[in-house]
Amino acid sequence: xxxxxxxxSTETLAFMELAIQQAKLALDVLExxxxxxxxxxxPLPASCVIVEDGKPxxxxxxxxxxxxxxxxxxxxxxxxxxxxxxxxxxxSMSEVAEKFSSCSLYVTCEPCIMCASAxxxxxxxxxxxGCANDKFGGCGSILSLNSEVTPRKGFxxxxxxxxxEAILLLRSFYEQGNPNEMVWxxxxxx
Amino acid sequence: MSCIGVSIVQLFARTEHLAQEIQYFHSSEKLxxxxxxxxxxxKEKNFKxxxxxxxxSLKLLESLIFFFDFNASRLPLKSLDLPENVxxxxxxxxxxxxxxxxxxxxxxxxxxxxxxxxxxxxxxEGLMVCRPCIYVLFWNxxxxxxxxxxxxxxxxTGQIHLSVILCLASEGDNQLDSIPPHLQxxxxxxxxxxxxxxxxKYAATSKEEWQEQCKFWPTSYHPRTYxxxxxxxxxxxxxxxxxxxxVAPNDPLHLNSSFDELKQPHMGVACLYPWLWAxxxxxxxxxxxxxxxxxxxxxxIESSAARDRLLFPSMGNNEEKYLELxxxxxxxxxSPAKRLRTIPENVDDNEKVNAVSQSSEQLSERPYLCTGYDxxxxxxxxxxxxxxxxxxxxRRIFYAFPNPNAGALGSVHRLQGExxxxxxxxxxxxxxxxxxxxxxxxxxxxxx
Numbered sequence: 142x143x144x145x146x147x148x149x150s151t152e153t154l155a156f157m158e159l160a161i162q163q164a165k166l167a168l169d170v171l172e173x174x175x176x177x178x179x180x181x182x183x184p185l186p187a188s189c190v191i192v193e194d195g196k197p198x199x200x201x202x203x204x205x206x207x208x209x210x211x212x213x214x215x216x217x218x219x220x221x222x223x224x225x226x227x228x229x230x231x232x233s234m235s236e237v238a239e240k241f242s243s244c245s246l247y248v249t250c251e252p253c254i255m256c257a258s259a260x261x262x263x264x265x266x267x268x269x270x271g272c273a274n275d276k277f278g279g280c281g282s283i284l285s286l287n288s289e290v291t292p293r294k295g296f297x298x299x300x301x302x303x304x305x306e307a308i309l310l311l312r313s314f315y316e317q318g319n320p321n322e323m324v325w326x327x328x329x330x331x
Numbered sequence: 332m333s334c335i336g337v338s339i340v341q342l343f344a345r346t347e348h349l350a351q352e353i354q355y356f357h358s359s360e361k362l363x364x365x366x367x368x369x370x371x372x373x374k375e376k377n378f379k380x381x382x383x384x385x386x387x388s389l390k391l392l393e394s395l396i397f398f399f400d401f402n403a404s405r406l407p408l409k410s411l412d413l414p415e416n417v418x419x420x421x422x423x424x425x426x427x428x429x430x431x432x433x434x435x436x437x438x439x440x441x442x443x444x445x446x447x448x449x450x451x452x453x454x455x456e457g458l459m460v461c462r463p464c465i466y467v468l469f470w471n472x473x474x475x476x477x478x479x480x481x482x483x484x485x486x487x488t489g490q491i492h493l494s495v496i497l498c499l500a501s502e503g504d505n506q507l508d509s510i511p512p513h514l515q516x517x518x519x520x521x522x523x524x525x526x527x528x529x530x531x532k533y534a535a536t537s538k539e540e541w542q543e544q545c546k547f548w549p550t551s552y553h554p555r556t557y558x559x560x561x562x563x564x565x566x567x568x569x570x571x572x573x574x575x576x577x578v579a580p581n582d583p584l585h586l587n588s589s590f591d592e593l594k595q596p597h598m599g600v601a602c603l604y605p606w607l608w609a610x611x612x613x614x615x616x617x618x619x620x621x622x623x624x625x626x627x628x629x630x631x632i633e634s635s636a637a638r639d640r641l642l643f644p645s646m647g648n649n650e651e652k653y654l655e656l657x658x659x660x661x662x663x664x665x666s667p668a669k670r671l672r673t674i675p676e677n678v679d680d681n682e683k684v685n686a687v688s689q690s691s692e693q694l695s696e697r698p699y700l701c702t703g704y705d706x707x708x709x710x711x712x713x714x715x716x717x718x719x720x721x722x723x724x725x726r727r728i729f730y731a732f733p734n735p736n737a738g739a740l741g742s743v744h745r746l747q748g749e750x751x752x753x754x755x756x757x758x759x760x761x762x763x764x765x766x767x768x769x770x771x772x773x774x775x776x777x778x779x
Contacts, residue, residue, distance in 0.1 A: 209640055211723045228621075234623075255718035276753060284714065284749075
């Protein structure tokens with residue numbers, strides 16, 4: 142895993158900013174009082190943007206609560222969106238594989254083991270993330286799926302991009318609190 | 332006494348310190364690897380041969396096992412569980428109380444909760460122990476030897492020996508120098524003489540494994556107890572056999588219930604080569620629906636989430652919208668692609684048990700995700716699926732075939748042993764009876 146160096150370009154920062162904006166949106170959505178009472182727990186404001194050739198082509202945010210499917214992380218949402226789009230456009234499997242290999246992912250929080258594994262299966266080019274995830278991180282924190290070459294492809298991984306903003310976002314999520322105790326008893330993806 | 336005619340398990344059972352001895356032999360002889368070949372007759376009078384491989388590094392161990400696997404035919408292989416180094420010391424039983432209390436404050440063993448801090452040994456009076464000779468085949472750099480190991484030890488007194496773990500040892504040669512300063516104080520105060528010893532890294536998952544572990548250093552073992560015994564009716568035919576470290580032997584499986592599933596020609600090719608797998612899928616389903624990440628476990632989780640929304644619809648507008656969306660989704664994924672079940676029968680059983688609470692169908696009473704559910708997989712899940720099952724709070728995983736390329740429950744990774752995860756499931760490997768594997772309508776051979 143590469144650490145944040147000088148090569149962290151303005152472009153990188155801009156895309157991460159975009160991911161953080163998305164996450165903020167997610168946070169705002171849940172401030173709607175109607176939603177709060179009914180939703181047993183809030184999804185964390187983690188969000189991601191997939192970029193191809195310098196253009197953002199997909200974004201996603203956690204939808205674990207709405208779907209009651211704890212695997213619907215931001216990364217999985219964005220991946221599914223892209224797969225659907227590309228299949229609709231009639232791309233073949235090898236074309237889709239090739240497209241993924243030219244995509245970068247910007248995500249506020251280090252991809253978990255599941256997402257990191259999925260990204261390496263798809264053969265994504267590189268991943269930039271904000272804060273590390275010392276519970277589930279699959280890009281160096283717990284496992285390093287990005288650097289495992291066989292049988293899948295590894296990918297370049299850069300952590301700590303605008304980490305303080307990402308942490309701030311998570312903190313404000315927790316401070317916002319939830320009337321339902323479930324959140325604290327059953328921690329979500331961090 | 333010679334080890335010829337003794338299985339490795341028996342060998343270990345007879346000699347208390349064999350594992351330590353091997354480790355010591357390793358370091359004193361500067362061996363890179365040590366291989367013990369054992370042959371014996373089992374109860375059925377069949378000759379069994381076993382090889383025990385122990386090497387200085389995990390890498391070497393892996394390549395040796397690989398080598399034997401491919402070159403030395405089909406001998407059962409065992410590898411020594413690579414232990415964690417700790418710094419320990421003998422202590423005076425008079426001070427034991429104070430020392431242990433202090434140690435638990437300043438140096439808690441966070442990641443080794445299963446390891447007991449203190450080892451107690453009562454040495455019998457005047458006992459003379461002659462250690463068995465072991466025929467050992469080893470090589471260092473380029474020579475092969477066969478040697479005999481013989482050690483003699485005489486214990487003279489009936490003393491109680493207490494030793495206590497001080498802290499984890501760091502990597503490198505001068506492990507004893509790495510003792511943190513606040514421990515140094517304690518050591519000099521009680522005039523302890525620290526030494527390096529080994530403890531087992533992971534908590535035991537079966538009684539047998541625990542007994543093995545205790546030969547290194549005592550550990551604690553908490554067998555899993557599941558309160559809802561309704562999951563498996565009393566087995567008339569116990570067709571699962573315990574496999575070394577992943578199967579709790581006191582948990583027999585009744586396989587008849589899953590026979591129907593196995594008969595279907597949909598054996599999961601979960602993640603041997605994901606893109607290729609997508610291609611196979613597309614042939615069956617038409618080109619519009621292939622998805623390289625739609626592994627068996629992921630599909631099962633999706634279906635169970637859809638079921639959850641069906642059973643416990645909430646009043647929120649948002650939720651209802653999503654419910655509809657997933658009707659469409661699940662209709663295209665659930666049928667042929669769904670190659671395993673998220674134990675619908677067992678869920679029903681659970682529901683009967685909880686009928687009182689479930690019948691009211693209060694939102695707060697519904698199970699959280701897949702809490703308490705079991706999943707049956709043909710192949711050991713990959714890292715993505717294994718982690719997805721953690722997220723979804725699956726209780727137990729049963730799988731039949733390990734996946735040496737990508738398996739994350741023992742083969743490549745061992746997710747169930749990752750302490751940091753917020754949920755841990757029990758993992759079982761099911762040994763399928765021969766007649767199931769050889770049924771012509773089960774397409775196991777094709778997949779392999």
